[in-house]
Every structure is written in C-alpha cells, then in structure tokens.
Amino acid sequence: MWTWAAARPNAWGGASRRRHVLQNRVKPDFFHSGYARTCLDVLMTVMRTIFLLALAAGAMPAAAQDGTRSKQYQRCMDKAVSNPAIMECIAVQYDTEDKRLNVAYRALMARLQGERKQQLQDAQRLWLKYAEANCVFYHDPDGGTAAVLLAEECSMSARAARATELENLARVR
Numbered sequence: 703m704w705t706w707a708a709a710r711p712n713a714w715g716g717a718s719r720r721r722h723v724l725q726n727r728v729k730p731d732f733f734h735s736g737y738a739r740t741c742l743d744v745l746m747t748v749m750r751t752i753f754l755l756a757l758a759a760g761a762m763p764a765a766a767q768d769g770t771r772s773k774q775y776q777r778c779m780d781k782a783v784s785n786p787a788i789m790e791c792i793a794v795q796y797d798t799e800d801k802r803l804n805v806a807y808r809a810l811m812a813r814l815q816g817e818r819k820q821q822l823q824d825a826q827r828l829w830l831k832y833a834e835a836n837c838v839f840y841h842d843p844d845g846g847t848a849a850v851l852l853a854e855e856c857s858m859s860a861r862a863a864r865a866t867e868l869e870n871l872a873r874v875r
Contacts, residue, residue, distance in 0.1 A: 771862070772798060785847045792854045799861040806868035813872060833860040 775798075778791035807826060814822055837860060841853035 771795065785851065788851055789854060792851070792858050796854065796858040796861065799858055799865055803861045803865040803868065806865045806872060810868050810872040829864060833857065833864070836860070 772795065775791060775795040778794065779788065782788045782791050807822075811819055811822060834857075837853050837856035840849065840856045842849040845852070
C-alpha cells in the first residue's frame with residue numbers, strides 16, 4: 703500500500719488527489735511483468751556475450767594477423783558450434799603455442815652469453831607474470847562463458863605473439 707499518499711494536504715489538491723492518481727494508475731502490463739524481466743535479462747546476457755566475443759576478436763589481432771594460428775585451429779574453430787568445442791580448440795592451440803614458445807626461448811637462450819642470458823631469463827619471467835595477470839583480468843566474473851573464452855583466447859594469443867617475438871630475436875642474433 704502507498705503509505706505516503708495519506709500525507710498532509712498541499713496546495714495542488716492534497717492527499718486525496720494523490721490517492722486518486724495512485725489508485726487509478728495503469729496496472730502492470732507485459733513490460734512490467736516478471737516474464738518480461740526474464741526476457742530482458744536473457745537478452746542482456748546474449749548482448750554481453752556478443753560484445754565480449756567481438757571484443758575478443760578485436761583485442762587479439764597480433765597473433766591472427768601474423769599467421770601464427772594453425773590451419774588445424776582454424777578448421778576446429780569453423781566446426782565448433784558450442785562453447786565446450788571452442789574451448790577444446792583453444793586448449794589444443796594453446797598447447798601448440800606453448801611448445802612453440804618454449805622452443806623459441808631455448809633457441810634464443812642457446813645463442814646468448816653471460817649477462818644477456820640472465821636478462822632474457824628475467825624478461826621472460828616478468829612477461830609470464832604480466833601475461834597471466836593480463837589474461838586473468840579478461841576473465842570478468844560477470845561475463846559468463848564468454849569471459850572464460852576471452853581469457854583462454856588471451857593466454858593462447860599472448861603465447862603465440864611472444865613465441866613469434868622470440869623466434870625473430872633468435873633469427874637476428
């Protein structure tokens with residue numbers, strides 16, 4: 703019940719006018735129903751997911767543009783129709799990129815001497831901390847499954863970009 707409607711009268715019609723307006727107001731319709739609220743929540747979740755996936759596509763262009771993604775990964779993603787299937791594609795490519803990163807790191811370490819080895823080791827440790835912290839940030843607790851995919855894509859793409867960077871450094875040396 704609207705208890706404030708029984709407040710003191712005022713110059714514009716008093717409490718009786720407010721009571722009349724409140725009693726004759728429009729009853730809740732579809733847009734104010736619980737069902738519409740549920741539909742709106744679902745729509746907002748879908749919109750957020752689409753936004754996060756679009757953001758993921760634009761947020762990680764470096765690895766995609768330099769051609770480091772395997773054809774196997776592209777085929778897997780083309781076939782994937784569910785989030786678990788997408789996650790499996792990312793996991794397989796992550797393993798591939800992680801191995802590539804380790805090979806590139808070892809190759810560059812083998813070419814370096816003395817203080818430069820220590821500098822690379824320190825830089826790699828800092829890079830690993832950065833990459834982990836950065837990609838954990840992508841995993842927004844309110845982002846749902848899309849945020850999980852975004853975080854995993856971030857980790858995979860970061861490794862691909864770092865592997866390319868170390869491979870290029872090893873070639874220059």
